[in-house]
Amino acid sequence: MSRVVVIGGGYAGLACLIELAKKDRHLELHLIDAQADHCKITNLHKTFVKPIETFRVPYQQLAEQFKFNFHQQQLAFTLLDLKRWQEEKSLPLGEERLSFDWLVVSTGATSQLQATAADVVGLQSLRRGDGKTLLEKAIANYSGEKLELSLIGGGATGIQVLFELREVLRRKRIPHQLRLVDLNPRVVPHLPDGVPRYIVRKMRREGIDYLPETSYISQCDGQVQLQEQATGREYSLSSDLTLLFPGVAASPTTLETNAYGQVTSDGQELSHIFSAGDCSKFDSFGLNFLTAQAAVRKGKLVAGNILKLAQGEKPRSYRYQEKGYLISLGAFDAVGWVGLRCNLAKGFPANILKEAMESQYDLFLKGVDTYVGFP
Numbered sequence: 541m542s543r544v545v546v547i548g549g550g551y552a553g554l555a556c557l558i559e560l561a562k563k564d565r566h567l568e569l570h571l572i573d574a575q576a577d578h579c580k581i582t583n584l585h586k587t588f589v590k591p592i593e594t595f596r597v598p599y600q601q602l603a604e605q606f607k608f609n610f611h612q613q614q615l616a617f618t619l620l621d622l623k624r625w626q627e628e629k630s631l632p633l634g635e636e637r638l639s640f641d642w643l644v645v646s647t648g649a650t651s652q653l654q655a656t657a658a659d660v661v662g663l664q665s666l667r668r669g670d671g672k673t674l675l676e677k678a679i680a681n682y683s684g685e686k687l688e689l690s691l692i693g694g695g696a697t698g699i700q701v702l703f704e705l706r707e708v709l710r711r712k713r714i715p716h717q718l719r720l721v722d723l724n725p726r727v728v729p730h731l732p733d734g735v736p737r738y739i740v741r742k743m744r745r746e747g748i749d750y751l752p753e754t755s756y757i758s759q760c761d762g763q764v765q766l767q768e769q770a771t772g773r774e775y776s777l778s779s780d781l782t783l784l785f786p787g788v789a790a791s792p793t794t795l796e797t798n799a800y801g802q803v804t805s806d807g808q809e810l811s812h813i814f815s816a817g818d819c820s821k822f823d824s825f826g827l828n829f830l831t832a833q834a835a836v837r838k839g840k841l842v843a844g845n846i847l848k849l850a851q852g853e854k855p856r857s858y859r860y861q862e863k864g865y866l867i868s869l870g871a872f873d874a875v876g877w878v879g880l881r882c883n884l885a886k887g888f889p890a891n892i893l894k895e896a897m898e899s900q901y902d903l904f905l906k907g908v909d910t911y912v913g914f915p
């Protein structure tokens with residue numbers, strides 16, 4: 541019986557495990573993850589309203605459903621370790637070693653800047669479920685006329701958090717001033733022009749200050765320290781809470797792979813070690829963005845390729861092309877594109893589509909795969 545070990549049970553790791561569990565009942569499957577629960581990260585911006593538990597699924601529950609073994613452990617490793625593990629066909633797990641026939645590394649990405657002060661919220665705070673508490677603390681303690689909030693980062697995550705906050709504060713009738721600080725000259729730079737235009741118009745309408753081409757330096761004692769890119773001028777603004785979403789980077793590092801997902805190092809492939817998700821960069825024309833959409837497709841492809849290789853068949857190249865991208869702008873609005881990049885979707889219909897995508901993933905975790913048209 542072949543043994544497959546997956547490190548990291550996010551979108552990519554679970555997609556791989558679920559596919560393997562469905563396609564070959566004779567495999568022995570193992571998942572190693574630092575956390576006890578799978579986190580549906582694409583919903584984290586909603587945790588200012590809903591409890592984090594809404595978006596967590598215990599790995600033990602998934603392990604029983606899809607018949608894999610779960611080990612809760614944070615593994616520290618480098619590319620050199622992977623090379624050694626490939627030779628030894630095993631990896632360290634606590635005091636023991638876990639042997640494998642195939643290893644999949646899907647450890648995702650982490651925030652480029654960590655929240656260090658008490659009045660700073662970052663990705664890790666949201667993952668822990670602390671967003672709501674930190675916001676409530678800021679609401680209870682602000683001393684000026686208005687609660688002032690600074691959001692750093694005009695990428696998809698930052699924008700989703702910004703409008704979610706706007707809605708929470710409006711609903712609670714808290715006098716507030718929101719500002720968006722972004723290093724780039726335009727928000728969501730990877731999306732078609734109509735998307736940033738829609739977002740900037742909405743920010744203007746809702747009275748949100750927008751500071752493009754401005755970099756964040758620090759947050760200290762209720763003040764956010766900023767720097768104007770064009771002039772180098774440094775200045776500070778009052779900020780009761782600063783939310784840091786400046787982007788993520790692969791964790792622990794970007795793993796280059798061939799077109800089949802096998803990790804490569806100095807042009808040589810580690811034939812029994814695959815990577816998928818945000819930590820992987822496939823050498824193919826398939827989608828390499830750090831998105832859940834790409835992570836699920838890479839995870840499924842890697843599962844299929846492990847099965848093919850185990851049966852002596854040729855693996856398949858990664859060719860998945862993006863089918864669209866939507867950003868939620870609160871509970872009733874969203875913007876993005878669907879099908880073709882020129883096909884803009886906005887408003888309530890776009891929001892419904894976005895929620896349908898979340899439901900599609902929920903179904904996937906229940907064993908119903910509607911990711912049709914793959915690759």
Ligand SMILES: Cc1cc2nc3c(=O)[nH]c(=O)nc-3n(C[C@H](O)[C@H](O)[C@H](O)COP(=O)(O)OP(=O)(O)OC[C@H]3O[C@@H](n4cnc5c(N)ncnc54)[C@H](O)[C@@H]3O)c2cc1C
Nearest residue numbers: 548550551552574582615647648817818830831832833835
């Ligand atoms: C707020 C927010 C909203 C987003 N919205 C969207 C969206 O609308 N659409 C979209 O397509 N994408 C979205 N994304 C991006 C998407 O969430 C990621 O691309 C996706 O989670 C990547 O999946 P992954 O499996 O590679 O990594 P993750 O889902 O991050 O999973 C990695 C797993 O590995 C584990 N792990 C990490 N290191 C170790 C280690 N050393 N040892 C053991 N375990 C480890 C972690 O605990 C985690 O469970 C959003 C991201 C955020 C933060």
